[in-house]
Amino acid sequence: MKNIRKKALFIIDNVFYKGAFLKEELLILQNSDIDKRDYKLISNITRGVIQNRTLIDYIINNNSKVRFKKIHKIILTILEMGIYQIFFLDRVPDYSIINESVKLANIYGNKGSVGFVNGLLRSVLRKKDEIVKDEFGLSELKNSDINKYLSIYYSHPQFYVDAVLKERGREFTEDLLLANNTEPPFTIRVNTLFVNREELMEKLNEKGYILKKTVLSKFGIIVENPDNIFSTEEFEKGFFYVQDEASILVSEILNPERDFKILDLCAAPGGKSASMAMLMDNMGEIISCDISKKKISKINENIKRLGIKNIKTAVNDAQVFNEDFKEKFDSVLVDAPCSGLGLYRKKPEIKWNRSYSDVLSLKEIQKDILNNASKYVKKGGAIIYSTCTLTREENEEVIYEFLSENKEFSLEKINNSDIAKLYPSTDNTDGFSIAKIKR
Numbered sequence: 519m520k521n522i523r524k525k526a527l528f529i530i531d532n533v534f535y536k537g538a539f540l541k542e543e544l545l546i547l548q549n550s551d552i553d554k555r556d557y558k559l560i561s562n563i564t565r566g567v568i569q570n571r572t573l574i575d576y577i578i579n580n581n582s583k584v585r586f587k588k589i590h591k592i593i594l595t596i597l598e599m600g601i602y603q604i605f606f607l608d609r610v611p612d613y614s615i616i617n618e619s620v621k622l623a624n625i626y627g628n629k630g631s632v633g634f635v636n637g638l639l640r641s642v643l644r645k646k647d648e649i650v651k652d653e654f655g656l657s658e659l660k661n662s663d664i665n666k667y668l669s670i671y672y673s674h675p676q677f678y679v680d681a682v683l684k685e686r687g688r689e690f691t692e693d694l695l696l697a698n699n700t701e702p703p704f705t706i707r708v709n710t711l712f713v714n715r716e717e718l719m720e721k722l723n724e725k726g727y728i729l730k731k732t733v734l735s736k737f738g739i740i741v742e743n744p745d746n747i748f749s750t751e752e753f754e755k756g757f758f759y760v761q762d763e764a765s766i767l768v769s770e771i772l773n774p775e776r777d778f779k780i781l782d783l784c785a786a787p788g789g790k791s792a793s794m795a796m797l798m799d800n801m802g803e804i805i806s807c808d809i810s811k812k813k814i815s816k817i818n819e820n821i822k823r824l825g826i827k828n829i830k831t832a833v834n835d836a837q838v839f840n841e842d843f844k845e846k847f848d849s850v851l852v853d854a855p856c857s858g859l860g861l862y863r864k865k866p867e868i869k870w871n872r873s874y875s876d877v878l879s880l881k882e883i884q885k886d887i888l889n890n891a892s893k894y895v896k897k898g899g900a901i902i903y904s905t906c907t908l909t910r911e912e913n914e915e916v917i918y919e920f921l922s923e924n925k926e927f928s929l930e931k932i933n934n935s936d937i938a939k940l941y942p943s944t945d946n947t948d949g950f951s952i953a954k955i956k957r
């Protein structure tokens with residue numbers, strides 16, 4: 519064994535039980551001297567297990583002689599990897615799935631657990647066609663409890679499914695859940711301080727990159743094969759920044775003029791500040807703040823590479839009123855800390871490490887930040903309030919509660935909507951909410 523599955527096991531274990539982030543774990547692996555094909559398989563298995571956890575566990579539970587809660591965590595992860603390979607990967611032969619899983623159980627379990635893993639996986643393999651035909655044992659639930667069915671079948675937290683279903687109905691919900699389980703596009707934003715979109719596409723195209731222009735933003739490029747893109751001369755020279763299309767749109771909606779004075783209250787790592795700086799042609803002034811000093815250095819690093827000269831950075835807690843900012847800004851951007859549920863596609867572990875109570879406590883922080891922002895914007899100016907989450911609590915509720923207490927402010931429509939919402943399913947972007955609040 520080339521330790522491929524052992525590495526996958528460690529990553530999943532770190533993500534599920536030790537608070538690690540999949541993307542960071544995979545980055546460490548990618549930067550080691552690992553074979554490209556091995557990396558692809560590890561990335562596939564880890565992402566797949568994390569993404570499809572509820573359904574995989576449902577299958578394990580239905581086929582286990584041991585009570586689910588009693589299965590030791592490491593043995594459960596071995597089983598999850600096995601089940602994922604059986605139902606979702608057709609390239610791995612059955613005998614190899616069993617062999618590799620049993621080897622892992624031998625290393626990390628006892629004699630009993632080796633027999634348990636071997637027995638459960640063999641039994642599932644024997645019944646595979648039957649299980650698939652019965653929609654993984656969910657065909658009955660599909661008719662009796664659609665909320666529960668969708669949550670298990672598409673492996674999404676129940677509170678999330680319930681909320682989307684209530685607001686958008688069955689078809690929209692199912693499309694969204696499905697999209698959340700796909701691979702996100704790799705999108706970059708051209709830095710027009712140095713090149714235009716066509717020039718950059720030509721340069722990257724010559725290096726073999728397959729590219730497509732984004733539809734909603736005029737600055738985005740989707741890269742189909744982003745391998746080694748950070749080693750290119752174009753990256754070094756600051757010709758682009760990796761940024762989701764929805765995130766680019768936030769700055770386009772803010773639409774800064776060249777002489778604007780702008781405050782970005784939650785700015786790190788600086789994606790939206792940098793795109794505003796670009797739209798302002800390096801003129802005017804942007805104060806980019808964040809609560810985290812460490813993350814401020816990330817902004818500084820990014821603006822240096824991107825050739826930005828009109829951004830000043832500062833550590834500032836947006837929940838605390840800052841007299842120095844009072845009525846000083848033409849626009850204030852609140853790209854609020856949020857539950858990030860719009861990022862399920864990009865960061866599948868968010869499905870399992872954010873709960874509904876997180877949503878509620880974030881709402882309180884967001885209300886404080888929006889309240890302070892309203893004191894920093896000049897009369898006639900605007901606040902842009904954006905989040906990478908789609909919950910009503912963190913968007914509609916924060917905004918409408920603010921508006922009911924602050925009559926001087928009102929929403930300016932974005933494409934005929936009070937609050938613009940972008941979805942992986944309909945827009946092929948991260949899930950995002952954007953509102954423009956005029957004073």
Ligand SMILES: C[S@@+](CC[C@H](N)C(=O)[O-])C[C@H]1O[C@@H](n2cnc3c(N)ncnc32)[C@H](O)[C@@H]1O
Binds near residue numbers: 783787807
């Ligand atoms: C969604 S991220 C911002 C992303 C950034 N606008 C961009 O486009 O690259 C939210 C940021 O808010 C910061 N943050 C959290 N609580 C804060 C607070 N009380 N005051 C200021 N920043 C805060 C976090 O450190 C995080 O960097």
